[in-house]
Amino acid sequence: MKIRRILATAVAVAVTTPAVMLSVTPAFADTKPGAQTPAKPTVKELEKAAAEAQKAYEEAFAAEKAAYQAVEDAVSDTAPLTVAAKAARKAADDAATAKFKADTAVTDAQDVLDALTEEATEAERAGAEKTLADAKTAAEAAATTATTAEADAKAARKLSDDAKVEAFRALSTAQDATKKALAASTAADAALERAKREEEENPGGGDCVDEPGLTTVVKGFPSKVTAGTRTAFSVRVANGSDKEMEKVLTYASLHATDKGGSKDIATYLKLKWSTEKSPKWQTVDSDLYIDAIGALKPGEQAEIKLRLDVDAKTPAGQGLTFIAGDYFNKDGSCGLTPDAAVNEFDIKAATGKPGAKPAPTPSTSTPAAGSGATPQGSGSSVPVDTTGGTLAATGSSDTTTQLALTSGAALALGAGAMFVVRRRKVGSDA
Incomplete structure (x- = not known):
């Protein structure tokens, strides 16, 4: 289970x-x-x-x-x-x-x-x-x-x-x-x-139990997205421990509100994933778990491609994603990254004029505990x-x-x- x-x-x-x-x-x-x-x-x-x-x-x-x-x-x-x-x-x-x-x-x-x-x-x-x-x-x-x-x-x-x-x-x-x-x-x-x-x-x-050796590092996450666009990034899940992890899952949740903070606009956004073995884009469902990695031996890592689809009718606002890793073994033991990688981003409303999609502005995400990285959200670096x-x-x-x-x-x-x-x-x- x-x-x-x-x-x-x-x-x-x-x-x-x-x-x-x-x-x-x-x-x-x-x-x-x-x-x-x-x-x-x-x-x-x-x-x-x-x-x-x-x-x-x-x-x-x-x-x-x-x-x-x-x-x-x-x-x-x-x-x-x-x-x-x-x-x-x-x-x-x-x-x-x-x-x-x-x-x-x-x-x-x-x-x-x-x-x-x-x-x-x-x-x-x-x-x-x-x-x-x-x-x-x-x-x-x-x-x-x-x-x-x-x-x-x-x-x-x-x-x-x-x-x-x-x-x-x-x-x-x-x-x-x-x-x-x-x-x-x-x-x-x-x-x-x-x-x-x-x-x-x-x-x-x-x-x-907390497993500092299980890390999730998000790469290429944008500090801002625009309505009507798709933005690709990725998460690297690594087993830096000395134990085998027989079943590794990636947890990914998405939240968004309008500028005033009173209206939930997360329904306008879709988080999708794919891997080399499963190249077809799949939507992260209500379960919020991505079951695409399988087992990870000590020192092994896997990469999951993620894509944030923003509906053209999405109003301006702010968003947050939480991404973490879990594992469990047949003997009943299980572990998890001590903390989630938190990523903030601004949402820009569509201008109403067709044209090339703007390139996302990458920012350093907050990796899960055990990665040795310093937390850094993207929201504070976005011009107001x-x-x-x-x-x-x-x-x-x-x-x-x-x-x-x-x-x-x-x-x-x-x-x-x-x-x-x-x-x-x-x-x-x-």
């Missing part, structure tokens, strides 16, 4: 530590010799971990929304610092105008004095000289006022700009926290679901489109663009936000 995989390491951590610290990266895998495999958690423990992770995610998402609102407030024309900066700029401009008039008065007074002839009386000359002196005094005062006002205007603008930059940075930090909480909730939720399925379909079966959001349209100065560039991904809600919430609703909404 097919063994259902459980993310044992990640869930064990979820049960004993705050949910927001949970990760589906290799960080929690202990590959040192003699390291003890964490005890398999019970379904009850998994339910508790999933509930705590979900709560942590909801709190992080609420904090992110608050940070987003803070950004909108900061770049608003009615923000106190923005109003103060505009007032200071107006004062500086008025002072500059006054200085110009004062300088003009000096020039005019000098012209009057220079125009006096020898026939001018002593009183006329004295009056012209006094007018010039008074004009110079007024010009000096106007120059001082203008210099001070300009400095005040620059200082006020800097305060306003700094507040905007800080708001963007705070949003970026909040988004990062949301992503971590989302990964924790998704991992805990998936572990619970699969533990229940294993319990139902493999009653009394032996516990699967600042032309269609509310924030890009607010603010009147040219600093808005600079702030957007400084903030990086701050203008977009975290990739895949609401995956867990929406995924749980799908079953009841169907």
